[in-house]
Amino acid sequence: MFPKPIEKSSRSVQIGYQSMLPVALILWLLPLIAVALFSVKPAADFSTGDYWNLPSQFGGWENYGKVFFESDMPRYLLNSILITVPTAIGAVALSCMAGFALGIYKFKANLWLFFMFVAGNFVPFQILMVPVRDLTLDLGLYNTKTGLVLFHIAFQTGFCTLFMRNFIKGLPFALIEAARVEGVAEWRIFVYVVLPLMKPAIAALMVLIFTFIWNDYFWAVVLTQGAESQPVTAGITSFNAQYRAAYHLMSAGAIVAALPPVAMFFLMQKHFIAGLTLGAVK
Known part of the structure; x- marks a missing residue:
């Protein structure tokens, strides 16, 4: 009636669970990771269409400074x-x-x-x-x-x-x-x-x-x-x-x-x- 605990499952099921758990966690956190990455990218990266690569330079201080003070x-x-x-x-x-x-x-x-x-x-x-x-x-x-x-x-x-x-x-x-x-x-x-x-x-x-x-x-x-x-x-x-x-x-x-x-x-x-x-x- 209830799912069997993972500790009582076979070794292959445990390995599959342990290997898929980090993947599922990354997929779940991917939107938040993308927002955090965007928040430290300079404006020039968005002007050139460079959305998903690493920031060309760290623009976090400038971005957060504008958010709070401008x-x-x-x-x-x-x-x-x-x-x-x-x-x-x-x-x-x-x-x-x-x-x-x-x-x-x-x-x-x-x-x-x-x-x-x-x-x-x-x-x-x-x-x-x-x-x-x-x-x-x-x-x-x-x-x-x-x-x-x-x-x-x-x-x-x-x-x-x-x-x-x-x-x-x-x-x-x-x-x-x-x-x-x-x-x-x-x-x-x-x-x-x-x-x-x-x-x-x-x-x-x-x-x-x-x-x-x-x-x-x-x-x-x-x-x-x-x-x-x-x-x-x-x-x-x-x-x-x-x-x-x-x-x-x-x-x-x-x-x-x-x-x-x-x-x-x-x-x-x-x-x-x-x-x-x-x-x-x-």
Whole structure:
């Protein structure tokens, strides 16, 4: 029923696995390697059509210097932080409360409300592009960081609630019953009993939501324009000239934009893995 561990396979299968693993890893990393290579190539290499050879000279200092000091990239990075951090905090906070209500309390509409949260995750975002844009225009939130934050919180809360509700369902209900017997108020049960047990799940969800929002490009283009409110994913396209794309600057910008999610993952790696694997082994 389950795949046989590679250690128990024949020697020929093990050798084939060990030889193909580096090849698969290189193929998987090839786009990232290409972007990193482009980011240190001088502009002259792209003018002559020399895309895939090694750089004729190292242009990394010049490329990254232009990205940081001769463009709006610092402003785009700041916009991404001001959009991503409040969104992650807001979505996780709302989902903790909604997950607690749906996971602990039993009422008639419980399952229907949970289905509504889940169903929202299956709506294709593309079909909402026009109505959401019109709504932000009517509310005066178009081309604002606040509008993008509110939109992301609204759409990410469904997935977060699904995650949190299932996590809370797995907690020992005896702890909550014991607190109720002692006369503890419901909000104190949530804050002092349930919330401390949710720390691994909160850490895992924060990393996921941070990465989702930081890497969002579609809604960043639909709901914002210009350096005053666009995040870094949309701001990288500003390196496109009218007749020629500055691939070396776009690649350098892409590497810079990828660093915060990577740093976030490594900082929260211990809690992230604990949150994902909690309950996997009894």
